[in-house]
Amino acid sequence: MEQIIATVRGFDGALVVTPEPGDGHPELTWGDAFFYHAPDGRIPHHVQPYGTIVTKNYPGDTACDLDAPGRWRVNVLADRTTFRELTGEEPRSLARPRDHTAVDCVMPHPVYGALGWICVVDPGARTEDTVVRLLHRAHDAARVRFTRRHERGRPRESN
DSSP: OHHHHHHHHTSTTEEEEOOOTTSSSOGGGTTOEEEEEOTTSSOOTTOOOSEEEEOSOBTTBOTTOTTSTTOOEEEEEOOHHHHHHHHSSOGGGOOSOOOTTOBSOOEEOTTTGGGTEEEEESOOTTTHHHHHHHHHHHHHHHHHHHHHHHHHTSOOOOO
16 A cells, blocks of 8 residues: 555655544545645645545445455546456446455446446555556546646636
8 A cells, every 4th residue: 555655656746645633634534545636735626536545444335345454445537448448348337246345356446436436455466557557547637637727727828
């Protein structure tokens, strides 16, 4: 987990938020990590992270059994083509049942798969390169969205 967090921190413009007691984040998020493209170092308003690491079950998200000791999951927003390549399905047409407790396997997120989210419980030798590649792609896509949002707010230069 720490290796993935360190890798994302190395991405240009990355902001990794790791909530802990006393920092104002909800207790449920303590011990987890949230990845943003935020070159100013501030959590962007009205923007979801492009990736997360969660260390426990969340309400409505228990299929991976993350409350078991030592279990954690990385979640990454993937583009439609990548999602299809990795899962064999379209995000909005998920039909195959999956064992979301399986470790070191790339699969649709049990709750947000239909929105294009991929997850891996306890990434290991089979998936660590894929996870880093997915996070890098998601970060690049977040950078493009960030740039687009900020360019809309700037006045156009005249020639």
